[in-house]
Amino acid sequence: MRGTVLVARMDNLGDVLLAGPCVRAVAAGAERVILLTGPRGRAAGDLLPGVDEVLTWCAPWIDPEPPPVTQEDVDGLVRRLRGLSLDAALVLTSFHQSPLPLALVLRMAGVPWIGAISEDYPGSLLDLRHHVPGDPPEAVRMLSLARKAGFSLPSGDNGGLAIRRPLPPVDGLPGPGPLDEGYVVVHPAASVPARQPSAARSAAIVKALQAAGYRVVVTGSPSETELTREVAGDALDLGGRTGLSELAAVLAGAKVVVAPNTGTAHLAAAVGTPVVSLFAPVVPASRWAPYGVPAALLGDQHAACRDSRARICPVPGHPCLDLVPPEDVVEAVGHLSRGSSRRRGPR
Known part of the structure; x- marks a missing residue:
């Protein structure tokens, strides 16, 4: 065709x-x-x-x-x-x-x-x-x-996620610096509340990563700046400071991205960065977990909200995500940053 x-x-x-x-x-x-x-x-x-x-x-x-x-x-x-x-x-x-x-x-x-x-x-x-x-x-x-429909991927395309290259420079942003230095991105927000941890849990994850020696960068959209400010503490807060292509460049420079089931997790996959996925089971992880990159799936996948497609968590305390120990996130980040090979675009 x-x-x-x-x-x-x-x-x-x-x-x-x-x-x-x-x-x-x-x-x-x-x-x-x-x-x-x-x-x-x-x-x-x-x-x-x-x-x-x-x-x-x-x-x-x-x-x-x-x-x-x-x-x-x-x-x-x-x-x-x-x-x-x-x-x-x-x-x-x-x-x-x-x-x-x-x-x-x-x-x-x-x-x-x-x-x-x-x-x-x-x-x-x-x-x-x-x-x-x-x-x-x-x-x-x-x-x-x-x-x-009769269409096939071209030779050499592995079917992973990808975005256009080159990515814009982000050296002018306050903090990431040279991309070879490495840092961990924590993106706390999702498009609906049921898919994201509480601000307190995300802040605890940031502190645990810092205590383990990681440099942390917190990201978010312009509408999420109040959340990123609360979560970041004394970590670098880039909430509202990047467009989507700049965010992609920040994610590409990270060792690992920590994010709920949201577009940023898929953007990280598209630039080849491993993802610790804080995944609420309101939709199936088999369909929506980060695709094509090394990933660790955290969160109770058998919680009462499973497959409900809920936008607001129906279970008091949001246990599927807010009971994830920050130490488990640190362990997953360490495993992915030590043991994964990075993929860069279709091949």
Whole structure:
């Protein structure tokens, strides 16, 4: 299949990063790849190798704070898509999301061939209705759709996560300094509260790492500066001081990244840095744990919240993460920093 192919992944930064292997496979066989993202994933889309253009639209059936559905908004997307003269489209979704609303919009825009993973009967909305058995990692699941559609990764691409290189210099940031000095990044926040430890637990992890002799850098988005300030203590607080590409560069210079199930963990994987994953089991770790790099999974994977997809922890005290001993994090960081080989991009 050649021509112009649209790949859609409409949710968060981490989801878009995990779509990277699928995108690269499509790019290896298409003349042009257009990535359609939601506003929460746009910045990651700009970093993916193989993407020629990124479009953004907020899907009301996927975004956690959805806008009203209006004919004007949908008609506007249809016009934009029709103007692209698309030859095909792949709609990427998580297991609990439906590709069919977007497939309908794509049909209205005249897209002649559409593929997606779908458990629901698609009628005439899909030309390829792909089924993925079991519980594979999300990156593998999405790549399987590209392969079913006739796209393959190029020779030498190992199917791991990746972002565009070179990364921007971060020597001007206060603290990281020369990247060969090494440090541990602690990223305390996640997109929903159920997936992140309490500020007190994250602060205890920072102190334990410092007591073990590690230099610690705390990272976060501009909306997370209050949290990073509380967590960092006297460690370096880069909360709100980096865009996504600068954050990637900081992660690339780290020995290990400590993070909950959030986009930053996947960004660390995309730059080849080992991850200590503080993973709340509200979604399956088999699908969403850091992919393609050495990782240590901490947190009670059999807690009462398991597979609930809860956004707010339903169990008092958030025990699946807040009972993780800081000493276990220090031990995992030591193991990963001593014993892992670093991977740098697809190979």
